[in-house]
Amino acid sequence: MRTNYRINSGVRFEMLSQDQLQELFDGVLHVLENIGLEVHHDEGRDILKNAGAWVDGKRVRIPQYLVKRSLEMAPRSFTIYARDGNPKHDIHIGPGRAHFGPGPTPPNFIDVETQERRPYVKDDARIVATVVDALPNIDFCESLGTISDVHPDLAASYEFAEMFPNTSKPIVAWSYGWDDSEDIHKIAVAEAGGQDAFERRPNYVHYCEPLSPLVSTFEAVDKLIFAARHRVPLIFTPCPLAGGTAPVTAAGIIIQAAAESWMGLVLAQAIQPGVPFFMGGVLSVMDMNAMILSYGAPELALMMAGATELAHFAGLPLWQTGGCTDSKVLDEQASLEGSISCFFSALTGGDLCHDVGYTESGITGSILQTVMMDEAIGYSRRITRGIEVNEDTLATDTIHNVGPNGHYLYEEHTHRYFKTEFWYPNLCDRHNFEEWEAAGKTKMRDRVIERTRDILSSHKPSAIKPATKKAIKEILEAAEARVKDKQ
Amino acid sequence: MSEVLTSISNAIIQGKKDDIGELTQKALDEGQSAQDILYKGLMPGMDHVSDKFKAGDMFVPEVMRSARSMANSMKILKPLLIETGVAMIGKVLLGTVKGDLHDIGKNLVGMMCEGAGFEVKDLGISVEPEAFVEAVKEFEPDIVGMSALLTTTMRSMGDTIKALEEAGVRDRVKVMIGGAPVNQSFADKIGADAYAPDAAAASDVAKKLVKKS
């Protein structure tokens, strides 16, 4: 029996002190109360005003007490459920749990067969969902593209309709506005068995993007209102560029992004007290020479870690970012940038880490990058799981048994632990030279492509209900009718 | 070359946006023509900045200051250039198209064009085709530059070109487009005069467009 014994389960990672976090927190409150944001949505402003915000024209300022009350109302721990009831695919949000998934909407995709960059098409959503469903370290699904071969206004609706049957891992959905948000929600509700059932077991998350600096756009607010009213867990995530649309300093961009996100928090909690809310923000640098938003910069990992700590300090889960790269191909740069940000994200315990599979700074999605990062996440998770210390793992008895000059291969202790103490790679090659040579001298990228193709030819995701299939068909037909006269 | 023109070039390179006005005035007082100040002082400075930027030795915030210095000097020179009938480099009307809110890329294009000596008018984000048409009539630009970052809003680029045609002003301007999902074949499809993949290329393309016309 141990007394006064403290266990560190997993790797401890802490960057900012409580004093520093308090200072960042106060900075956010200051921005919201004294500077305020523009909210380009009449109803949104009315709701905020009724909740206690100060509204002056389009400018909305939020008193500290209201922000704090909204933070209190939002849950820190909750579950997003697999549509098919498979508990392995549920996502439990809560302290110390990092989850990973791809990102939304790049215009291009890396073709799995040819490895060429080309516009994203409808079938790519099926490909991405199927691969996500099979990968052991990818927990939620996004499409990695904007479908180009349907009516442009229906890209989000078709995408959800294509992904939903092909993975039972929760989807993080995006949309352009109210109508396509509704299409998506109807599909999810059909499978859940009605709105009430959905509210008890939400099976997707909705994602809205305000504008930096300091604007809650009409679309972002409209979608937030839709999600909050229907009790869809939601993410309100700006995309500030340090030095471009946000302060150049990490501390500065973090408080601006938090203020932009928490405007959404206050609004969402005013509409639907207790609706699950993820603080968001893709925070990175604008490369001052290449003129891109860098998805491979060390500052992305660093700023995201700071944002994660602030969110957790405030009692919110965070929409993390990692596994992404500025590289155009599946190469060493892609691996370096993606792996380090995955590892760093895993360390922070940022709750949903997205953009795993973004390449070319978010212009091109690549499921091959996601597959490679699945390995990096597995690797990272082995490290963050840490070292278990107890009488059995100390192994003094076994050391005694083996004694000098023996070996451990026969030991029951070895047998008991070798599968859980060690991580086994899926893609990294550890064979000796001759074996590697005999197996075709493959490189990492060859094995990534092969694994992806294997999954696509063999993996069968669980099916959706026949009634949902019918509902999807009807929803898409109605959507087509809606846009029929728009070019 | 005269000392004052050299110091104007240097002021551009160093981004001395608050001193450039005084230097410009000094050069005029010393009897330099507006044309010489532009072509022998400002432009060589800006060409140097542009080369350094392309080589990765200068950065956006520095280029921004150089471009602003250029614009500040041009404010003084413009009436004199017009008076003496010297051709101005040109005017660029810029905007992010209807429905699109992405603006930092467009702002960088504006900066680079300003640096190249263009007078730039920026209509902001989500600019309606009609607003482009109105601004063309009012500002009389040589180039209309449109930015779009979304596949949905790329459509507005074509709509804007149509609106320019319908208003009978399409012939008066060159249309340049850019933004992440845009490419040359899309530019050809909607009848734009040019496409530029990034802000540095945009100012080069703009220079070529006004030379042709």
Ligand code: B1M
């Ligand atoms: C006139 O001649 C010219 C010539 C050259 C020109 C030119 C004009 N204009 C640009 N150029 C060129 O020169 C510039 C400098 O070299 C370059 O400009 P860029 O603007 O490309 O480069 C900038 C310097 C840096 N790049 C950027 O600033 C854009 C970065 C990314 C991540 C991006 C951001 C930041 C934002 N976004 Co948006 N956003 C993305 C972008 C992904 C990406 N990597 O591009 C993109 C463009 N967004 C996308 C989407 C989907 C959306 N965004 C949205 C919103 C936003 C924010 C508001 C959060 C924010 C914009 C903030 C702001 N103030 O601008 C939404 C739409 C809002 C709207 N109605 O516009 C929303 C629909 C998301 C949603 N579901 O709500 C994707 C478009 C996909 C598609 N197929 O259309 C996207 C590629 C992201 C992704 N990876 O999926 C060149 O393109």
